[in-house]
Amino acid sequence: MKNLILYALAIVPLFMSGKTMLDVEKSNLIFKNKENMTTIKYRTLEVNGINIAYREAGNPENETIVLLHGFPTSSHQYRKVLDQLSDEYHLVAPDYPGFGNSDFPAASAFEYTFDNIAATIDAFLEKKEITSYALMIQDYGAPIGFRIATAHPERVTAIINQNGNAYEEGLGAAWKDTKAFWANRNEQSEKALLHSFSLEALKWQYTHGTRNPEKVNPDTWHLDYLRMSRPNAHAVQLDLFYDYQNNVKLYPKWQKYLRENQPPLLIVWGKNDAFFPESGAIAFEKDVKNIDYNIYDTGHFALEEDADKIIPKMRSFLSKLKK
Known part of the structure; x- marks a missing residue:
């Protein structure tokens, strides 16, 4: 009875304005369709024998943004x-x-290198038949995204860069132990990096450099810690840490891609990132002419604290490309 009364109260103003029941039903249908399109779906797609989980939202007929996450997180960051x-x-x-x-x-079944992960995500996009997209990159998303971009430059409509590095001057002080690991991988240099997977260190990655750590949802680092605590997770992540040096070797190739293709670039960078400081953002100005450059007084995961500024900037940047 309560629902019936509420429904009657809702439609009376419509009839008073001259609208019919058919108009009401059409309005409800449009609302439901819009709600269905904007609802985030949690899906999986098998790619070369591996189930890739992904989040998807919005109308597939609209322009696509592919969101590539960083370490140690997942699509949850977006x-x-x-x-x-x-x-x-x-x-x-x-x-x-x-x-x-x-x-x-x-x-033993999957080679944990950036080459192989990028190839897997590229195959994922192929299987989804997504052949035109803007890339949003952050941290690990940069070496994965730039591999995809250099393989398919004609598909990339724009790049949205939130602390995704492609220049040696963008490697901050926090890389000290990792660089020692690259120079000599042994038990001692591996042990020096194991703290990276602790709950305390994961929390630090999210809160370091933020203006107000209380704005960062603690679920973020607790979810990451849960996944980092799985058997063999540390060994796999150490393999990726070691392989990261091959990303640095590819920086000149990625810079050449930027110079030759000039993708529209939105920089939304947390300047207090110990891994990728603002010097990494500035470096893009050497190679890209069309840059919308924005620096925020926050840390590595800038969206956690400044999403209310970054997301409107993304909308504005992308809307200008439509014109």
């Missing part, structure tokens, strides 16, 4: 972007193998 931009864009955020809710195959 939850605010998916929620707020799905009214106008089609958004797809995959979890890499071994990350998030994707399969975590043994190292």
Whole structure:
């Protein structure tokens, strides 16, 4: 009875304005369709024997943004972007193998290198028949995204860069132990990096450099810690840490891609990032002419504290490309 009364109260003003029941039903249908399009879906897609988990929102007929996450997180880091931009864009955020809710195959069955992860995500996009997209990159998302971009430059409509590095001057002080690991991988240099997977260190990655750590949802680092605590997770992550040096070797190739293709570039960078400081953002100005440059007084995961500034900037940047 209560629902009937509420429904009657809702439609009376419509009839008074001259609208019919058919008009009401059409309005409800449009509302339901819009709500369905903007709702985040949690899906999986099998790619070369591996189930890739991904979040998807928005109308696939709209322009696509592919959201590539960083270490040590997953597509969860883009939850605010998916929620707020799905009214106008089609958004797809995959979890890499071994990350998030994707399969975590043994190292004997899957080679944990950035080449192989990028190839897997590229194959994922192929299987989804997504052949035109803007890339949003952050941390690990940069070496994965730039591999995809250099393989398919004609598909990339724009790059949205939130602390995704492609220059040696963008490697901050926090890389000291990792660089020693690159120079000499042994038990001692591996042990020096194991603290990176502790709950305390994961929390630090999210809160270091923020203006107000209380604005950062603690679920973020607790989710990461849960996944980092799985058997063999540390060994896999150490393999990726070691392989990261091959990303640095590819920086000149990625810079050449930027110079030759000039993708529209939005920089939304947390300047207090100990891994990728602002010097990494500035470096892009050497190679890209069309840059919308924005620096925020926050840390590595800038969306956690400044999503209310970054997401409107993304919308504005992308809307200008439509004109």
